[in-house]
Amino acid sequence: xxxxxxxxxxxxxxxxxxxxxxxxxxxxxxxxxxxxxxxxxxxxxxxxxxxxxxxxxxxxxxxxxxxxxxxxxxxxxxxxxxxxxxxxxxxxxxxxxxxxxxxxxxxxxxxxxxxxxxxxxxxxxxxxxxxxxxxxxxxxxxxxxxxxxxxxxxxxxxxxxxxxxxxxxxxxxxxxxxxxxxxxxxxxxxxxxxxxxxxxxxxxxxxxxxxxxxxxxxxxxxxxxxxxxxxxxxxxxxxxxxxxxxxxxxxxxxxxxxxxxxxxxxxxxxxxxxxxxxxxxxxxxxxxxxxxxxxxxxxxxxxxxxxxxxxxxxxxxxxxxxxxxxxxxxxxxxxxxxxxxxxxxxxxxxxxxxxxxxxxxxxxxxxxxxxxxxxxxxxxxxxxxxxxxxxxxxxxxxxxxxxxxxxxxxxxxxxxxxx
Numbered sequence: 327x328x329x330x331x332x333x334x335x336x337x338x339x340x341x342x343x344x345x346x347x348x349x350x351x352x353x354x355x356x357x358x359x360x361x362x363x364x365x366x367x368x369x370x371x372x373x374x375x376x377x378x379x380x381x382x383x384x385x386x387x388x389x390x391x392x393x394x395x396x397x398x399x400x401x402x403x404x405x406x407x408x409x410x411x412x413x414x415x416x417x418x419x420x421x422x423x424x425x426x427x428x429x430x431x432x433x434x435x436x437x438x439x440x441x442x443x444x445x446x447x448x449x450x451x452x453x454x455x456x457x458x459x460x461x462x463x464x465x466x467x468x469x470x471x472x473x474x475x476x477x478x479x480x481x482x483x484x485x486x487x488x489x490x491x492x493x494x495x496x497x498x499x500x501x502x503x504x505x506x507x508x509x510x511x512x513x514x515x516x517x518x519x520x521x522x523x524x525x526x527x528x529x530x531x532x533x534x535x536x537x538x539x540x541x542x543x544x545x546x547x548x549x550x551x552x553x554x555x556x557x558x559x560x561x562x563x564x565x566x567x568x569x570x571x572x573x574x575x576x577x578x579x580x581x582x583x584x585x586x587x588x589x590x591x592x593x594x595x596x597x598x599x600x601x602x603x604x605x606x607x608x609x610x611x612x613x614x615x616x617x618x619x620x621x622x623x624x625x626x627x628x629x630x631x632x633x634x635x636x637x638x639x640x641x642x643x644x645x646x647x648x649x650x651x652x653x654x655x656x657x658x659x660x661x662x663x664x665x666x667x668x669x670x671x672x673x674x675x676x677x678x679x680x681x682x683x684x685x686x687x688x689x690x691x692x693x694x695x696x697x698x699x700x701x702x703x704x705x706x707x708x709x710x711x712x713x714x715x716x717x718x719x720x721x722x723x724x725x726x727x728x729x730x731x732x733x734x735x736x737x738x739x740x741x742x743x744x745x
Contacts, residue, residue, distance in 0.1 A: 327443060327476075327525040328435040330565055331413035331518050334739035335467070337367075337406055342496045345369050345406060346507070346737040349470055351538075355385055361502070367406050369737035371397040373461075373469050386457060391464045398465050407740060414513045415521055416739060417489050418471075418569050420732045421506040427575040427732075428486050430521070431471065431739060433565035434531065436547035439540060444474070445530050445717035448537045448725070451673075458542030468543055468741040472536035473734055474570040475710065482524050483572060485517055496738060505732045509739075531570060532717050535730050540566070547743070567741035569734055573710040579683030579729040580616070580707045582690055583658070584699040586677045589668045593628050596666065597635075600624075603643045603661045609634040613687045616706040620644075622658060623687070623704035627694050650721040653712065654705045659724050662703065672725040682729040683707065 337345040344367040353361070358374040359381070370377055375393040376385040383390065401407040416431035438444050462468065489510045496509035512518060533540050543566030550563040588596045600606050604622070614623045614634040622637040643661060645651040663669040669678050679699070681689055690702035708728055716723055 327528045327531055328438055329432045329522060329525045331415045331512075331522075332433045332562070332565070332567070332741055333410045333413050334416060334431075335402070335407040335409045335742055336495075336739050337737065338408060339496065341367055341406060342738070343498045345401075346498070346500070346735045347373065348502070349733055349736050350374055352733060356381070367401075369469070372401065372465070373736060386460075391460050394461060395464050398467065398469075409742065410511075412513060413518070414511050415518055416512060417486055417510040418734070418738060419490060419494075419508045419510075420734075421508075422504075422732045425577075426506075427571055427577075428483075428490060429569035429571040429734075430482070430486060431567065431569050432521075432525075433562075433741060434472075434474070434568045434570075436544045436551075436564050436566065438531075439544040439566075440548065443530055444540065445532050445714075446537055446540075447533070447713055447717045447721075447723045448727070449722055450537050450541045454538045455541045455545065458538050459546050462542055462546045462743070463549075466742065466744040468539075468567040468743060470536075470539060470567075470736040471734055471739075472540045472543070472566065472568040473534040473730065474568045475532045475534045475573045475576055475714075476528055476530070476570055477714075478572045478574050479524060479528065482521065485512075485521060488517075500735065503732065507735050507738070530718075531568075532573075532714055534571070534576065534713070534728070535733075536568075540568075543567075550743075562741070563743040565741075566743075567739070573714065576710055577731060578707045578710065578713070579731055580705050581655070581726050581729045582681050582683060582705060583663070583703040583726075584679045584681060584690065584693055585663070585667055585669070585701050585703070586698075587667075587700050589666065591666070593626065596626075599666045600637060600662070603640055604637040605640060607636040607638075609636055613691065615687060616654075616704055619654060619706050620652075620657065621706060622654065622662075623702075625687075625690055625694055625702040625704075627697075627700050632691060632695055649712065649715040649719055650723070653708065653716070653723060653727070655708070655724045655727045658703060658705060680726040682731075684729065684731050 347369040350373040358370045359377040362368040362370040376390045419428045494508040499506045547563045551557045616623050620639040624635040644657050669675045693699045
């Protein structure tokens with residue numbers, strides 16, 4: 327892998343908690359407007375600039391992108407984002423439920439992304455790519471990092487551990503999720519050079535979260551290379567900002583499904599059809615969580631109240647040798663959502679919704695009991711080994727397969743691609 331250090335644009339220590347925000351794609355405009363409140367230093371004014379316009383303003387209106395540029399310049403002019411004097415790597419650590427994961431903040435190579443060394447496991451949508459491309463083009467910056475993973479590397483872990491023992495540059499607990507965020511600067515030239523050397527021997531990195539940001543950054547970088555008659559290959563636009571974690575440190579939560587109806591079937595007919603491919607066990611009204619891969623949890627609204635069921639896929643109902651076909655999201659999509667419920671396209675069908683596992687089974691139960699949904703389907707989480715196997719094979723996962731927690735905070739560092 328080809329990586330490089332960079333001169334990060336960062337908030338002064340005193341205002342880091344005012345600037346830092348959740349990622350642009352985990353909340354809507356109204357939520358961002360509420361969270362920003364009267365805090366003019368919130369990064370939402372750059373990554374969700376529609377909050378500075380009347381409610382209902384189209385977030386893709388050209389005036390909104392122009393406002394992002396205006397606000398970005400304001401942040402720099404007011405000293406709310408200050409560029410480091412030297413090129414550094416950075417360590418970004420997150421602590422949730424007493425468990426800490428350490429990521430290395432780097433600039434990854436556009437060439438590596440376009441060449442397939444930075445591996446994907448999801449499809450991207452062109453409209454979402456174009457939105458992020460416009461944002462990068464007008465600001466000439468990667469405002470938010472992409473979330474990467476790589477196979478564990480003891481030499482890299484050793485360097486990170488050395489800096490993690492020192493006093494961090496930033497250290498705060500986010501009020502909305504209770505997660506602790508710490509940030510260290512790697513400014514020793516020997517350590518910087520060693521990290522670059524280590525990555526030169528790493529064969530691949532994997533996008534954990536941020537497929538659209540990765541695609542957009544790479545496409546804009548390639549555009550700038552084509553349009554620069556003096557292009558050399560070492561310009562900042564040839565790289566984009568990412569935080570790379572050792573795979574063993576990461577936690578993937580379940581990503582669960584909610585469906586509005588039974589496709590014209592009665593409760594008994596639906597259960598009978600499930601029994602063709604699953605061993606079905608009624609678990610009553612107590613929450614039931616999937617116990618292992620290929621075991622599913624079903625919560626169904628019935629005439630006698632909500633009932634939980636254990637569903638275990640029978641032998642021979644899927645190809646165990648195929649890393650994509652043996653994913654629980656694939657099994658449930660093929661054997662339940664498609665075959666029984668008639669849901670063919672998870673991206674567009676209005677009868678289905680998705681809930682990240684961070685919200686727990688109670689959220690699934692609540693939405694079914696409210697009458698909004700007819701059933702909930704909870705899945706066993708995908709493993710990092712499965713994710714990397716899928717990416718290595720060149721396959722992709724079905725939509726809404728992985729839910730990573732904790733999410734990366736935005737605003738700790740920004741990458742200027744014109745410097």
